[in-house]
Amino acid sequence: MNGIGVILGRELLALLRSGRVLAILLVISVVASLVVLLKWPTTAIVDLDGARGREVFRWVTYAMLAAAILVVPVFPSTLLVREVRRRTLELLLNSPLPRSSIYFGKLFAMLGFVVLLLSTTLPAMACAYLMGGLSLSSDVLRMYGFMMIVCTQLTVIGLLVGTWCRNTESALRWSYGVTFALTIVPWFPDALFPGGTSPLARGLQVLKLISPIPGLLQMLNQNSLSGTGLMESRDAVFWYLCFAMTFILVGTIVCIRRLSHSLLDQSRSQGYITDDQDSWIQASRRVLYLVDPQRRSRGIPPFINPVMVKEFQCRQFGRMHWLLRLVAGCAVLSLLLTLASARGTESRGVEYTGALIIVLQVSLIVLLTPGLAAGMIAGEIEGGSWNLLRATPLGPARILFGKLVSVILTLALLLCATLPGYAVIMLIKPILQPQVIQVLGCLVASAVLAMLISAAVSSLFRSTAIATTVAYGVLISLFGGTMLVWVNRDAPFGYAMVENTLRLNPMAAALNAMQAEGFTAYNLIPSAWWIAGISSSLLLVLLFVQTLRLTRPD
Amino acid sequence: MASAEPVVEIHELSKHYGEFVALDKLSLTLNRGSILGFIGPNGAGKTTTIRILVGLSRPTSGYAKIAGADCVNELAKVRRLVGYMPDKFGSYDNMRVREYLDFFGAAFGIPRKERQRRISEVLDLTNAVWMQDRYVESLSHGMQQRVGIARTLLHKPEVLILDEPANGLDPEARIEMRTILLRLAAEGRTLIVTSHILPELSRICDQVAIVAGGRLRAMGTLQEVTRELSQRRTIEIQLLTGDGIQNVAARVRTALESDAEVTVSEAETIIRCRTSANDEKLGDLLRQMITSGDRVGQFREVAGDLEEAFVTAAREAEAERNAQAASRRDVAEVAK
Numbered sequence: 001m002n003g004i005g006v007i008l009g010r011e012l013l014a015l016l017r018s019g020r021v022l023a024i025l026l027v028i029s030v031v032a033s034l035v036v037l038l039k040w041p042t043t044a045i046v047d048l049d050g051a052r053g054r055e056v057f058r059w060v061t062y063a064m065l066a067a068a069i070l071v072v073p074v075f076p077s078t079l080l081v082r083e084v085r086r087r088t089l090e091l092l093l094n095s096p097l098p099r100s101s102i103y104f105g106k107l108f109a110m111l112g113f114v115v116l117l118l119s120t121t122l123p124a125m126a127c128a129y130l131m132g133g134l135s136l137s138s139d140v141l142r143m144y145g146f147m148m149i150v151c152t153q154l155t156v157i158g159l160l161v162g163t164w165c166r167n168t169e170s171a172l173r174w175s176y177g178v179t180f181a182l183t184i185v186p187w188f189p190d191a192l193f194p195g196g197t198s199p200l201a202r203g204l205q206v207l208k209l210i211s212p213i214p215g216l217l218q219m220l221n222q223n224s225l226s227g228t229g230l231m232e233s234r235d236a237v238f239w240y241l242c243f244a245m246t247f248i249l250v251g252t253i254v255c256i257r258r259l260s261h262s263l264l265d266q267s268r269s270q271g272y273i274t275d276d277q278d279s280w281i282q283a284s285r286r287v288l289y290l291v292d293p294q295r296r297s298r299g300i301p302p303f304i305n306p307v308m309v310k311e312f313q314c315r316q317f318g319r320m321h322w323l324l325r326l327v328a329g330c331a332v333l334s335l336l337l338t339l340a341s342a343r344g345t346e347s348r349g350v351e352y353t354g355a356l357i358i359v360l361q362v363s364l365i366v367l368l369t370p371g372l373a374a375g376m377i378a379g380e381i382e383g384g385s386w387n388l389l390r391a392t393p394l395g396p397a398r399i400l401f402g403k404l405v406s407v408i409l410t411l412a413l414l415l416c417a418t419l420p421g422y423a424v425i426m427l428i429k430p431i432l433q434p435q436v437i438q439v440l441g442c443l444v445a446s447a448v449l450a451m452l453i454s455a456a457v458s459s460l461f462r463s464t465a466i467a468t469t470v471a472y473g474v475l476i477s478l479f480g481g482t483m484l485v486w487v488n489r490d491a492p493f494g495y496a497m498v499e500n501t502l503r504l505n506p507m508a509a510a511l512n513a514m515q516a517e518g519f520t521a522y523n524l525i526p527s528a529w530w531i532a533g534i535s536s537s538l539l540l541v542l543l544f545v546q547t548l549r550l551t552r553p554d
Numbered sequence: 555m556a557s558a559e560p561v562v563e564i565h566e567l568s569k570h571y572g573e574f575v576a577l578d579k580l581s582l583t584l585n586r587g588s589i590l591g592f593i594g595p596n597g598a599g600k601t602t603t604i605r606i607l608v609g610l611s612r613p614t615s616g617y618a619k620i621a622g623a624d625c626v627n628e629l630a631k632v633r634r635l636v637g638y639m640p641d642k643f644g645s646y647d648n649m650r651v652r653e654y655l656d657f658f659g660a661a662f663g664i665p666r667k668e669r670q671r672r673i674s675e676v677l678d679l680t681n682a683v684w685m686q687d688r689y690v691e692s693l694s695h696g697m698q699q700r701v702g703i704a705r706t707l708l709h710k711p712e713v714l715i716l717d718e719p720a721n722g723l724d725p726e727a728r729i730e731m732r733t734i735l736l737r738l739a740a741e742g743r744t745l746i747v748t749s750h751i752l753p754e755l756s757r758i759c760d761q762v763a764i765v766a767g768g769r770l771r772a773m774g775t776l777q778e779v780t781r782e783l784s785q786r787r788t789i790e791i792q793l794l795t796g797d798g799i800q801n802v803a804a805r806v807r808t809a810l811e812s813d814a815e816v817t818v819s820e821a822e823t824i825i826r827c828r829t830s831a832n833d834e835k836l837g838d839l840l841r842q843m844i845t846s847g848d849r850v851g852q853f854r855e856v857a858g859d860l861e862e863a864f865v866t867a868a869r870e871a872e873a874e875r876n877a878q879a880a881s882r883r884d885v886a887e888v889a890k
Contacts, residue, residue: 313648383646393663
């Protein structure tokens with residue numbers, strides 16, 4: 001226990017000393033206060049049924065959940081990676097502290113931060129309680145207990161990811177990826193297509209219960225996820241708690257087992273290359289790999305931007321053999337999705353397939369783009385290579401162009417890989433061709449906007465971890481946060497509010513173009529394109545100005 | 555070998571960050587083919603000077619030129635003339651050494667065929683051919699330093715600016731680094747090298763510049779600098795025989811100033827003097843010894859200690875800083 005206390009004290013103190021933590025707590029506190037201010041009664045009419053109090057309660061809870069998903073995974077995921085890189089984990093592992101003490105010390109320190117984070121919403125929650133209509137034990141305290149479990153699960157995800165990753169950037173990417181996969185993704189397909197009775201639909205209904213969102217909505221007495229008719233028959237809170245507790249337990253055991261010297265034993269690459277080997281080995285590797293990853297590169301060809309080539313080479317999955325695998329994987333997934341849903345086309349319609357592919361593509365964009373673009377400038381500054389780049393004759397426009405093209409090409413490959421799905425849609429229902437073209441326009445807008453947001457954020461920070469976190473935060477708020485407004489489209493939000501909010505989200509515009517269920521009532525195109533276009537242009541200008549500033553002599 | 559043609563010219567270079575003066579009218583000239591050891595305590599202004607020379611920073615006043623190209627107005631030209639190795643390596647993940655060099659070669663616009671040839675040349679020059687297929691981030695610090703030097707050489711720069719190239723290297727790697735730098739100087743390149751490992755610098759540099767408090771304290775050959783900054787010089791007098799060496803030492807003591815340190819090594823038949831006497835006085839001493847019939851084999855000045863000169867310069871700068879602070883306090887008190 002003493003060991004836990006030592007680690008806990010150090011970690012918690014480090015967190016509390018950080019200006020970033022203070023800023024995060026302040027922002028959440030301000031947002032929660034704004035919610036109360038917006039919903040505070042302006043008339044002298046007494047609200048006997050407590051509807052307004054419950055509305056404030058709901059809003060504050062949404063803010064808490066959004067804050068938890070966006071903020072909580074950041075600190076634990078980078079904690080262990082930093083320790084490994086600073087070589088302080090060696091010192092800890094060589095101390096008499098047992099591994100479990102190190103793990104629980106860190107976990108409890110992170111939970112201490114979580115308590116602080118949740119407590120920033122206490123004044124807002126107190127206001128909601130004072131408005132009436134809420135029970136302290138069955139509403140307020142139960143909600144905080146539920147949120148603590150959610151945050152503990154997210155913390156365990158972060159710590160677990162931290163034991164696998166080698167740098168903060170990939171740790172953030174993976175922890176957001178896993179968080180996204182466990183919270184948002186399972187909930188989306190069922191929210192889009194409620195009420196199905198097929199095995200696939202039933203499977204989706206069960207799958208969504210691993211996400212905390214259905215349980216949370218059930219606790220808010222919003223039994224319908226999308227507000228369009230599906231009454232939650234299962235106890236979503238119970239099922240989620242079962243899943244979360246199992247996850248926490250298994251995650252803790254795995255994490256403690258991995259927290260050993262093996263984390264530090266990284267063998268150095270011996271520079272294995274096939275050029276020096278027999279020709280038959282080289283030939284067979286060409287056949288097997290298409291592009292042999294161990295072949296000596298012939299150099300950057302003329303007329304190709306060297307920065308672009310460098311960006312591809314530096315990425316973990318940027319080499320040609322990985323890109324081919326990625327594209328093949330996406331193409332197979334797209335065809336599988338199309339095949340599976342095309343079988344149920346008669347009952348659900350082609351729109352079902354289209355909407356699924358759109359959600360898949362935008363999820364991929366949101367998940368991958370910050371990893372590709374958020375470190376493009378911040379990573380170079382942090383690693384010390386930006387000065388080397390500045391000392392070359394490359395101008396800011398060429399540097400920026402090379403970096404952006406490397407991201408555009410990767411995203412384009414991903415988008416193209418999922419195109420077969422749309423081809424099948426057009427084959428089944430040729431009349432949908434104009435809609436599909438609109439959808440593709442929306443997806444391009446989504447990709448460009450996501451890339452420019454991440455790149456612009458990258459130019460504003462000197463640390464990749466912070467830039468990646470902020471980029472994920474902005475993208476998840478834009479693509480996921482606006483969908484929360486749509487989920488509550490009948491209450492508390494009115495039609496105009498939902499439509500205006502959805503205009504900010506090119507994915508919503510794509511779903512609208514595809515005439516997906518729940519989106520048919522809105523008119524989002526072309527206004528969503530205009531908004532995306534103007535935002536992208538402004539971001540591009542900001543990015544260029546920042547690059548110019550950073551390449552100029554100080 | 556150094557020629558008389560100046561290749562680096564710095565004239566009254568100043569850099570202010572708000573009230574803080576990082577560089578204060580620093581002027582120096584460096585001839586082609588020479589190796590300049592640029593030394594000074596932490597925060598002396600070395601890196602600021604280097605950053606201005608490579609075009610990463612803009613001076614507040616004064617100018618710096620490399621082979622006639624202005625470091626502010628002719629940046630594109632300067633970048634091709636200078637090879638810069640910062641103290642931080644600046645590696646990229648997942649890149650092999652050859653790819654890393656290929657990228658920087660392409661960034662300098664070297665055509666592909668020539669680039670491949672140059673990469674082989676610079677890898678050979680820095681004894682790094684065997685690591686060409688290794689991943690840059692997996693290399694040890696010493697190996698990375700070699701790759702760093704190879705990178706700076708790719709575009710055949712006239713001037714190489716190396717910030718702490720020997721930092722963190724083991725003795726063997728340091729010897730290799732020294733050999734590489736001397737080889738580069740022999741090829742006619744001009745080198746500016748900063749380091750805190752002064753014995754290392756004194757072995758390779760033909761010029762030394764000491765900066766402290768943003769000002770140039772001394773510049774010249776090692777001997778000139780140490781003589782300029784050290785209050786005392788070391789003279790060794792070797793006698794052909796050890797007979798009467800103590801008597802000779804006693805006469806030397808009388809000839810020099812009263813606080814001069816004179817020690818005798820009978821085994822080596824050497825008399826060592828630490829004195830502040832000037833050349834004239836030492837000439838008189840030698841004449842006196844010869845006329846007295848002392849059998850003088852050698853009468854030489856031993857090269858001064860760079861570390862001592864460094865410490866003297868650092869102390870001078872600190873004293874200046876303290877005096878300035880005191881005068882500011884006085885002014886403030888008078889104003890009150």
